[in-house]
Amino acid sequence: xxxxxxxxxxxxxxxxxxxxxxxxxxxxxxxxxxxxxxxxxxxxxxxxxxxxxxxxxxxxxxxxxxxxxxxxxxxxxxxxxxxxxxxxxxxxxxxxxxxxxxxxxxxxxxxxxxxxxxxxxxxxxxxxxxxxxxxxxxxxxxxxxxxxxxxxxxxxxxxxxxxxxxxxxxxxxxxxxxxxxxxxxxxxxxxxxxxxxxxxxxxxxxxxxxxxxxxxxxxxxxxxxxxxxxxxxxxxxxxxxxxxxxxxxxxxxxxxxxxxxxxxxxxxxxxxxxxxxxxxxxxxxxxxxxxxxxxxxxxxxxxxxxxxxxxxxxxxxxxxxxxxxxxxxxxxxxxxxx
Numbered sequence: 300x301x302x303x304x305x306x307x308x309x310x311x312x313x314x315x316x317x318x319x320x321x322x323x324x325x326x327x328x329x330x331x332x333x334x335x336x337x338x339x340x341x342x343x344x345x346x347x348x349x350x351x352x353x354x355x356x357x358x359x360x361x362x363x364x365x366x367x368x369x370x371x372x373x374x375x376x377x378x379x380x381x382x383x384x385x386x387x388x389x390x391x392x393x394x395x396x397x398x399x400x401x402x403x404x405x406x407x408x409x410x411x412x413x414x415x416x417x418x419x420x421x422x423x424x425x426x427x428x429x430x431x432x433x434x435x436x437x438x439x440x441x442x443x444x445x446x447x448x449x450x451x452x453x454x455x456x457x458x459x460x461x462x463x464x465x466x467x468x469x470x471x472x473x474x475x476x477x478x479x480x481x482x483x484x485x486x487x488x489x490x491x492x493x494x495x496x497x498x499x500x501x502x503x504x505x506x507x508x509x510x511x512x513x514x515x516x517x518x519x520x521x522x523x524x525x526x527x528x529x530x531x532x533x534x535x536x537x538x539x540x541x542x543x544x545x546x547x548x549x550x551x552x553x554x555x556x557x558x559x560x561x562x563x564x565x566x567x568x569x570x571x572x573x574x575x576x577x578x579x580x581x582x583x584x585x586x587x588x589x590x591x592x593x594x595x596x597x598x599x600x601x602x603x604x605x606x607x608x609x610x611x612x613x614x615x616x617x618x619x620x621x622x623x624x625x626x627x628x629x630x631x632x633x634x635x636x637x
Contacts, residue, residue, distance in 0.1 A: 338383045338391050342398070345376050349398045352405065355569040357540065360533050367601045369567040370590055373402035409566065409589025413580075415613035420636040421516045422615070424450045425606055427526070427559035429627035432484055433458030436623040441468040443620055447631060449474070450493045451514060453559045455507070455528035457487040480508040488526040488560070499523070501556070503545030506530040506538065513554070520636060527560030527605075539563060543570040546607075547577040555636055558607040561627060565602050574607060582606040582632035586617040593619055593628040606632035 348365055349372075357363055365372075376399025383392030426449045428440055433456060444452055452474055454461075459481045471477060476496045479489035486507040490496060494514045501511030501523055511525045529542035546558055558579065564571040566581060566589060575581060583589045583605065592599030604627055608614055616633035 338379060338386070338388055338395075341375065341379050342391060342395050345372055345379070345395065345398050348372050349401050352567055353401065355572070357536075357569045359536050363532050363536065363568060366567045367565045367603070369402055369565075370406045373399050373406050375399075376402065405567070406590070409584045410587055412587035413585050415585070415615070416611070416637070418611075418613045418635050418637040421518075421520050423514075423516065423522055423557070423634045423636065424448055424631070425453070425524075425557055425559050425634060426451070426629055426631045427453040427455070427561075427604065427606065428622055428629040429528075429561045429604065429625055430454055430456045430458070430461050431625040431627065432456055433461030433481075433487075435461070435625035437461065437464035437468045437470070439623050440465065440629075441470045441473065443622070443629065444470065444473050447620075449631075451522075451524055451557075451559075452491045453488070453524070453526040454491070455488045455526060455560050456485045457481050457489050458483060459487075461487075462489075478510050478512045480510050482508065485528075488528050490524055490526050492524075496524075501525050503542065505542045505545070506534075509542075509546075509560075516636075521554055522636060523554045523556040525556065525558045525560075527558050527562055527607075529563055531563050540570045544573055547574045547579065553578070555609045555611060557609065557612075557632075557634060559605070559630065559632070561604050563603055564605075571605070578610050579607040580610050580614065582608050582614045582617045582634070583630070585614040588617050588619075591619050593630060595626045596621055596628050597626070599628060604628065604630045606630055606634075608632065608634050612636050 351362060352369055376395050380392045380395035380399055383395055462481050474491035474493055476492045478496050478498045481487040488508050488510055490510055490512050492514050494516050496512040496514055498512050502509045507528045509526060509528055514522045514524055530539050532539040543564060562571055593602050593604040613635045614632060615635055618631045619628045622629050
C-alpha cells in the first residue's frame with residue numbers, strides 16, 4: 300500500500316517566510332535606531348549647555364537664554380538618562396546622567412538655606428519691583444510696602460505717570476525720603492525710603508538710570524542702596540554684561556551695599572556670578588529660595604530679579620510677591636547689618 304506523504308514547504312513558501320523575517324528585522328533595526336536617535340539628540344545640547352555653564356562663558360543672546368534654563372536642563376537630563384538606561388542604551392544613559400549630575404551640583408544648593416553670620420546690627424527690609432513701563436498697580440505696590448513694613452523700596456521701569464499714581468496711593472507717606480529718576484518706557488528708576496537718603500553714584504554709565512543712595516539708618520549706620528536695571532541682553536549683550544559688572548564697582552570706599560532690582564540675569568549667568576564673587580550673596584539663594592522664579596509673572600520661568608546683599612550682612616528672610624499689572628514678581632529681603 301502506498302504511503303501518504305506529508306506536504307512540505309515549497310520553495311516559494313520558504314522565500315515568502317524568509318522575506319517576512321528580513322522585513323521584521325529591518326523594522327526592528329529602524330525602530331532601535333529611531334529610539335537611539337531620540338535619546339541621543341537631547342544629550343548633545345545638554346553637553347553644550349553643561350560646557351558653557353562649567354566654563355563660565357555667556358556668549359550671545361541665544362546662549363544666555365539657554366543658560367537661564369539650566370535648572371530645567373538638569374531635570375531633563377535625568378529623565379533622558381533614566382529612559383536611556385531603561386531601554387539599555389548604556390552609554391547614552393550614562394553620559395546624560397553625568398551631565399545632569401554636573402548641573403545638579405550647581406543648582407541644588409539653591410534649595411537649601413545657608414548658615415548666616417552672627418551679626419547684631421540694624422535690620423533693613425528691602426523690596427524691589429519692576430513696574431512694567433509704569434503700568435503696575437500703584438495701590439498694590441503701596442499696600443505691599445505697608446503690609447511688609449518695608450524700609451527701602453527700589454522701583455524700576457518707573458515713569459512720570461507711575462510716580463503720580465504712587466503719590467496718590469500714599470507711597471511717600473509711608474516712605475517719605477526719595478531719589479527718583481522717572482523716564483518714559485523702561486528707563487526710569489527710583490528709591491523710596493523710611494530713612495533719609497543721600498544720592499551717590501555707585502554704578503557706571505547705563506542705558507537706564509540705576510540710582511544709588513546712602514540710607515542713614517541712625518547711630519552712625521549707613522547702608523548703600525542701588526536700584527538695579529541693566530539693559531536687556533537681547534538689545535545689546537556686551538553692554539548688558541558691562542552694566543552688570545559695573546554694579547560692584549564702588550565710587551570711593553565700599554560701604555555696606557545692597558543691590559536690588561531687575562538684573563536681567565540668573566544665577567547661571569557668569570556676569571551676575573562675577574558681581575557675587577566681588578563681595579555679595581544672593582538673598583534668595585541664602586534662604587534656599589534660589590529657584591523661585593520671578594519672570595514672567597503670568598507663568599514664572601526664570602529668576603532674573605534679585606536682592607544681592609553685602610557678604611558682611613546676614614539674610615534673615617526672602618520672599619517673592621505678585622504685583623498686578625507687572626510682568627515681574629517683586630522680591631523682598633530682610634537683612635541684618637553688622
